[in-house]
Amino acid sequence: MTQVVKVQGLQKMFGRFQALRDVTFTVDAGEVVGFIGPNGAGKSTTIRILLGIIKRDGGNATIFGRDVWKESLEIHKRISYVPGDVSLWGNLTGGEIIDLFMKLHGSVNKQKRDFLISRFELDPKKKAKAYSKGNRQKVGLIAALSVDSDLYIFDEPTSGLDPLMEQVFQEEVEKIKESGKSILLSSHILSEVERLADKVVIIRQGEIVETGTLDELRHLTRSAVTLATEGDVTEMAKVSGVHDFIDKDNQATFSADNQHINHILMEATKLGVKKFEAIPPTLEDLFMRHYEG
Template identity: 80%
Template sequence: MEKVINLKGLKKKFGKFQALNDVTFSVNAGEVIGFIGPNGAGKSTTIRTLLGIIRRDDGHAEIFGKDVWKDSIEIHKRISYVPGDVSLWGSLTGGEIIDLFIKLHGGGDKQKRDYLIKRFELDPKKKAKGYSKGNRQKVGLIAALSVDSDLYIFDEPTSGLDPLMEAVFQEEVEKIKEAGKAILLSSHILSEVERLADKVVIIRQGEIVETGTLDELRHLTRTTVTLATEGNVAEISEVNGVYDFEQSDNQATFSADNQYLNDILLAATNLGVKKFEAVPPTLEDLFMRHYEG
C-alpha cells in the first residue's frame, strides 16, 4: 500500500516542555487512522507539524514522500484539512466562504458542494457572523469534502455538531475511504473513531503508547462476561483470569483476561450454562486505561 503519511522519531519542544517525543506512525492510502489522546497529549502539535505550520526539532516527517516543512506548498495542493474550531469571515455568507475555500484549493465539484450543503442542512445564504459553532464546522467540512484530495486531516471535525450531522460526516468519510483516500482523524468521540478507523494511534504526554487495529489492541483490556448456570455460579470466581466478580442469584457479571476465556467457558460448562455473554472491550475502555494510568 502507498504510504501517504510517514512520521518517524518526531520531536518537538516548547521551551523546556517536551511536546512530542519520538512520535512514529504512518497512514496508507485507503486507510483511516484514528488519532486519539487526552487534551494536551500532542495531537494538535503533531497535526500542525504535518501541515508545515510549526517546525519539528528532530525526526522524519513526510507526506507523499515530501518533507512537510520544505515542501508544504506542494503538499497542501493535495490535502484537505478541517480544524476543531473553524474561523470564518463574518461578513461573507457560508456559500461564499465555501466557494472561496474551493477556489483556493484549485477547484472542486460544484454538484458535490450542493449535495453536501443539503446533506449537512446548511443555509448557505446566511452571513457567517450569525452561524453557531456547529454551522461553522459544517462550512469547513463541506469545503474540505467538495474537493478531490489524496489526504484528509480532520482535527475534532464534528465538534459542535448534533448526532444526526455526526452520522452524515461518518458516512461521507466512509465514501472517501472507499475511493482510496488516506484519512487522519483526531476525535474525542471514541464511538466515531471505533466505527471509522482501520487502526488506532493513542498518544499520551507526547508519546505514542499504543498503535494497531482494534482487534490487535483488545487483548490489552479485559472482556466483560455475563454468565448464568444451573450449578453454583460462585465457583467461577475461583477460576484464573476472573476479576470484579459480582453475583445476583445464580447469575454473575465479571471481567476476564482474554487468554483465560477458554478455561472459564470449560468451568461454566461443568456447571450447566444457561446464559453466556461476552462483550469485547471498547475503544473507550482502552483509552481510559491509558488516560487513568
C-alpha cells in the first residue's frame, strides 16, 4: 500500500526541551490514522513539522514522497488542514473566508460548499469577528471539506463544537474515508477516534508508545466479564487469566486477559453458564493504560 505520510525518527528541540524523540509512524493511502495523546505530548508539534511550519531537528518526514520542509508548497496543493483554534479575518464574512480558502487551494465546488454550510448550520453572512469559537471551527471545517484533497490533517478539529456538530463532522469524515482519501486525525475525543480510525498512534512525552489497529492493540489490556452460573461461580476466581473477581448473588464480574478468554469460557461451561458477557477494552482503556500514574 502506498505510504502518503512517512515519519521516521523525527526529533525536535525547543531550547533544552526535547519535544519529539524518534517519532515514527505512517499514513497509508485511504487510511484514517488517529493521533492521540494529552496536551504537551507532541501532537501539534509533529503536525506543524508535517505542514512545513517549523523545521525538524532530526529524522525524516515526507508527504506524497516529498520532503515536508523543502517541498511544502507542492504538498499544500494536495492537502486540507484544520487546526484546533481557527483564526479568521474579523472584517470578512464567514462565506467570504470559505471562498478565499477554496480559491487558494485551487478548486471551487460551490454545491458542496453550500451543502456543508447547511449541514453545519453556519450563517455565512456574519462577520468573522462576531463568530463564537465553535462557528470559527465550522468555517475552517467547511473550507477544508469543500475542496478535493488527497490528505486531510485535522488537529483537534471539533474543539468548541457541540455534540450535534461533532456528529456531522464524523459523518462527513466517513464520506471522505469511503472515497479512499487519507486522514490524520488528532483528537481528545476518544470515541471519535474509535469510530473513524483504521489505526491508532499513541504519543506520550514526545515518544510513540503504541501503534496499531484497535484489534491489534486490544490484547494489551483486559476485557470486562460478567458471568452467572448454575454452580458455584466463585470457583472461577481460581482460573488463569481472571483478575479483580467480585461475586454477588452467584453473578461474578471480573477482568480477563484476552488471550485466556477461551479457556475461561471452557471452565465456566463446567459450572453451567446462565450468562456470559465479555466487553473488549475501549480506546479510552488503551489510552489510560499509558497515562495512569
